[in-house]
Amino acid sequence: MNAHKRxxxxxxxxxDNPRPRTELLYASPFELLIAVILSxxxxxxxxxxxxxxxxxxxxxxxxxxxxxxxxxxxxxxTIGLYNTKAQNILQTCKLLIxxxxxxxxxxxxxxxxxxxxxxxTANVVLNTAFGQPTIAVDTHIFRVSNRIGxxxxxxxxxxEQKLLKTVPKKYRVDAHHWLILHxxxxxxxxxxxxxxxxxxxxxEYAEKKYD
Numbered sequence: 459m460n461a462h463k464r465x466x467x468x469x470x471x472x473x474d475n476p477r478p479r480t481e482l483l484y485a486s487p488f489e490l491l492i493a494v495i496l497s498x499x500x501x502x503x504x505x506x507x508x509x510x511x512x513x514x515x516x517x518x519x520x521x522x523x524x525x526x527x528x529x530x531x532x533x534x535x536t537i538g539l540y541n542t543k544a545q546n547i548l549q550t551c552k553l554l555i556x557x558x559x560x561x562x563x564x565x566x567x568x569x570x571x572x573x574x575x576x577x578x579t580a581n582v583v584l585n586t587a588f589g590q591p592t593i594a595v596d597t598h599i600f601r602v603s604n605r606i607g608x609x610x611x612x613x614x615x616x617x618e619q620k621l622l623k624t625v626p627k628k629y630r631v632d633a634h635h636w637l638i639l640h641x642x643x644x645x646x647x648x649x650x651x652x653x654x655x656x657x658x659x660x661x662e663y664a665e666k667k668y669d
Contacts (some may be wrong), residue, residue: 459607459662461624467608467657468629471636474656478635480586482506484587486553487562487587489513492522493646494582495547495574500537508534519560523551546574564588581634593621598641599634605645607662 471478476613481502484490489509496505512533516522527544535538550572554560562583563569569580581594593599595614601620603609609620626634644651652658652666 461626463660463662464608464624465626467606467660468626468636470656470660471640472629475636475639478632478639480481480582483509485513486517487583488519488560489517490587491550491572491575491579491583492547494536494579496537496543496549498543498574498579499539499643508537510645517520517549519554522549543574552573562587564590581618581648585631585634587633589631591622591627593618593625593630593634593637595621596638597647598645599637601644601647602637602641602645605650605658606660606662 466547480490482490482493482497483506484493484614490511493505493509495572496508496531497634508525512522512530516525516533527548530544530548532541534544539542553572558568564584566577566580566584568582570574570577575583578594581592584590585592585594595618596605600611600614600617603617603621604611609617609624611617611620621633622630640657644655650663650667651669652661652663653668655661658666
């Protein structure tokens, strides 16, 4: 895909949704971090249902750590892999308290040193909480980038590096959210909604589907 098409795609995304936001509900960088850890292999809807009650009583590392393992599990047991996630969250809370003055760090190295935080989670926090131009490649972004010819790659790391290199700089901070939303609601996995797509004429997918 040439640079002119990429520019046109993100210009339309911006015009359609000037201030894209994550669908995870949060009120602080800490709440966002916990929500993103919980969202691995889970839907944002399921995470929001759990964190609505969790954050009401534990919205800081100290409060969440004080719940203990069994206490935390009661709030997140509806989410997949909740046992492992509960352990990681409590260890992360302890590290935030002991090493970061109970604040979420804003560097990749410090974030990825926290239990349960990999590159994708770190990218989401850096982008959404701190406004850094990172792109967390999830299944939606991976699919869209390959399908429409935006940034083809064999794995998420390759797609991420291509996106960071080719997405016009002025759109880079918001690109993550636009691409996720596009993949979640329009360029869906089983049957892309090409007739409802605002970039259909720019897309290079050879097997477009029309209602």
